[in-house]
Amino acid sequence: MPPELAGTEVGVYSGRHYNTDKELYKEFTERTGIEVKLLEAKDDALIERLRSEGENSPADLLVLVDAARLDKATRMDLFQPTESPALQQDVPAELRDSQGRWFGLTRRVRAVIVNPELVDPATITTYADLTKPELKGKLCLRNSKSVYNQSLVADQMIQQGDDATKGWVQGMVANVEQPFFTSDTPMSRAVAKGDCGVAVVNTYYVARMLSGENGAEDKELAGKLKVVFPDPSHVNISGAGVTRHASNPEGARLLLEFLASPTGGKGYAEANNEYPLSGYGDNEVLKTFGTFKANGVSAEQMGTKNQDAVALMQASGWK
Ligand SMILES: [Fe+2]
Incomplete structure (x- = not known):
């Protein structure tokens, strides 16, 4: 991680609302020194908010539930492409946007x-x-x-x-x-x-x-x-992308990489009894x-x- 990013802040707008998500953001902060500023609301409200805030939005990362909503935000040009070998590797091609504007995090x-x-x-x-x-x-x-x-x-x-x-x-x-x-x-x-x-x-x-x-x-x-x-x-997804007007796109990319990594992704999936990007995870109820x-x-x-x-x-x- 570029050391100059420690002490910076990543604004997250998330349509997911599980306490365990917050634990993961905390773990990310402990690892990187990057603070996460979280706003949780319904997906469509967040999309609308980001659109109306435009360049002034504090959001660097937009997390949405369902491929249709990720596509909607893409059509509204709310994401920017992210280049990341780690994301290419951790997120199967069918679970991410072909232009890198969003990436699946759970199935x-x-x-x-x-x-x-x-x-x-x-x-x-x-x-x-x-x-x-x-x-x-x-x-x-x-x-x-x-x-x-x-x-x-x-x-x-x-x-x-x-x-x-x-x-x-x-x-x-x-x-x-x-x-x-x-x-x-x-x-x-x-x-x-x-x-x-x-x-x-x-x-x-x-x-x-x-x-x-x-x-x-x-x-x-x-x-x-x-x-x-x-x-x-x-199979559908929840996923996220770096926002078009992110002021900290590098920090947002690092958070995205963390959430898509086998460690981060497992926690993100488990929080909502979902499946990780590959395999079935460790959730005992899902195993049944x-x-x-x-x-x-x-x-x-x-x-x-x-x-x-x-x-x-x-x-x-x-x-
Ligand atoms: Fe749901």
């Missing part, structure tokens, strides 16, 4: 959860299986405003093409007889209680319930769920879910397909 899988009393988990091995007529009235979905669902649809469009994806969405919508949910946790509870038989969620929500973080009742409910990784699975096969669709491709995905969902009845 999250949008998988299927099943209540085995209502649906045989063995009957679901792909996302396409969610259109099976025997799931009529048993499938629950979160609404189409969810960027997680938008990215899942974008991902399917890239793999299967527009027509097949449209058929898939329509098939799922035909199986939904309940109001669309507004978040993953209540939907997971509904599956556990048998109000739904099957749903699509990010696995860290189930892991959070299982860990006891949400209380004893959620822990017990989550114990009734079976997580099924579709083969292959849709077993392994998944990533479909290899790049986060960049997924992000650029977001608007098309939203249009397809609207045209296909995904409320």
Whole structure:
């Protein structure tokens, strides 16, 4: 590290909000002498804030959740490219921007959860299986405003093409007889209680319930769920990039490198029961879910397909 950076400050705007993230920033400061000034808020609010602050923004690093949001900030020119052999090495190509404007830091899988009393988990091995007529009235979905669902649809469009994806969405919508949910946790509870038989969620929500973080009742409910990784699975990311008007881009790069490194990245992933950039990490709850096969669709491709995905969902009845 260039010694002149010790004593400088890196401003971080983060859409992640986990106490363990703060521990990692502290560790970075201990290692480098660079202070981290953190502002946490919702992703879209941070994007808007950075845009309106322009050159005067105190943010050097912008951390966002979901490829679609990273793409949105990129289109608004909120990032600058970062050249770093360490980032090239630690972040797989499909999990970073091809021009170095952002880099994935953690992986999250949008998988299927099943209540085995209502649906045989063995009957679901792909996302396409969610259109099976025997799931009529048993499938629950979160609404189409969810960027997680938008990215899942974008991902399917890239793999299967527009027509097949449209058929898939329509098939799922035909199986939904309940109001669309507004978040993953209540939907997971509904599956556990048998109000739904099957749903699509990010696995860290189930892991959070299982860990006891949400209380004893959620822990017990989550114990009734079976997580099924579709083969292959849709993998999304949280990630970060150096801001366009960073006053300390070098410090921001060092923090980015630390967070993407096997040590830093492991902590970042564990904080939210997510998966590190490679492998499965040490989280005991996640180990109980077993392994998944990533479909290899790049986060960049997924992000650029977001608007098309939203249009397809609207045209296909995904409320
Ligand atoms: Fe989330």
